[in-house]
Amino acid sequence: MTSQLSGSTGSPLVVVCLRHTDLRPEVDPLTGVVTRDPRGAGICPAEQAAFEHALRIADAWGGLVLAVAAGPVTADETLRGAIALGARVLRVPWPVPVPAPGAHAGDPHRGDDPRHAGEPLGSAQHYLDDLGRDERALARSLLAAIRTVGEPALVLCGDRSPDRGTGALPALLAHELGAAQALGLVDLRADGDLLLAERRLDGGRRERLRVRPPAVCSVEGAGVRLRRASLPATLAAQRAEIPVVETVAAHAGASEAAVTVRSARPFRPRTRVVPPPEGAAARQRLMELTGVLVAHEPPTIVGPVDAAGAADALLAFLERNGYLGDRPSDGS
Known part of the structure; x- marks a missing residue:
């Protein structure tokens, strides 16, 4: 493999971004509030496909697979599954706790953010504040953690997560990395130093792309199935220690949001004036x-x-x- 793909690790670094989330969240149709159940948490099909593509491309390039997750300590379960498949792992604490006097503590999903003190986890205000958090800060945090291992040749993501995914993170990662991007793919494979990608279009058509690393790609949860780890590797991964990387970018964007939520209430359309019916009776x-x-x-x-x-x-x-x-x- 040429030096174009080799980073500071000496081998091409293929990164997959994972999210430990509820695979069947309940969404309130009126307020949009997402209720998560940790008992059904795991890796969504799109990210399983991204992980399998990462393993295949790393094998073709003779590279290293790095699985990165941003989340609380409960995300370690997902990363241990990645260790069992032979990947290195990193976890970025997210959301970053915001210390403040009298802040409500003890909730691993919300950190110690004083904006949510005394609120239930599923409240509309908490959900919208969490959704409005600057996703660029998350992209910067993930990239800073990845660069502690090496410069990535390829970053793979699922097209979106099932609980509230906006699909914006892969594009923001590509912007921060200064890399090419190919989003919403159904197939991705290595072709020498390049990548051959296939994207679904309207009318049953397909678009084929030739992507030059470094690149950020997102894939749909179709076409491939994540391989299963062996039993000895799975048991050994349960005892593995998960490295945690806290970045300056995470703390800088912890209390900032791209959207300021003033209030949360159901949508009510404006009253429409219509002419009265004609007729005396x-x-x-x-x-x-x-x-x-x-x-x-x-x-x-x-x-x-x-x-x-x-x-x-x-x-x-x-x-x-x-x-x-x-x-x-x-x-x-």
Whole structure:
């Protein structure tokens, strides 16, 4: 492998970013609050695919796989699974605790942030404050922790996490690293010093990319399945010590947010003014409001017919209602 891919470790460094999160979170449809259950936490399918791609590309390049997770101590469980598969690991504490007199302590998910003192973990205000936290600070923290091992040739992420993922972290990592980016991939493989990527497009089409390292790529949870670790490696990983790296970038962005949340309340659309119904009698006005005087096309029963007859009936309905223009003749 050429020196283009080799970092300070002497071998190409392939990084995968993991997130220990609830795989089936409950989302309040009215407020958007995410309720997480630690009993169902793990690595989402997109990040499992990213991890498998990282292992395959590292094998092709003769490189090292580094798994990085940002989160509380509960993320060590995910990183121990990465150790069992032969990866080096790092954990970045996140969110970073913000010490303050009288702050509510003891919650591993929120740290000691005084903005959430006395609030339940699933409250709308806590969720929006956490979502509004500057994700660029998280990208800087992850990259600073990665550079304690070496300069990455490739950083892999899932396209988004299932609990609240915005899909913005891979792009921010690429910006901070000054690297190429290829996001939303369904396939990724090594081709010498380059990477061959495939992305899904509309209409069943695919786009193929040739990516030059250093690069940041995000993948969908499809196409590959993460390999299983052996039982001896899994048992040995349970006793492994997880390195923790606290960065200056994390503390600098701990109390800053890109969005300031003033209040959290359900969305209520503005009142729309509509003209009153015409008619002197209440019955006439009621009939106009309900639309009983408007001529409607009666329902049409089609069938039983074959596929060609059903398609002709559907096209005729679309044309009759103005969704299609003039149908071409058979000779066109």
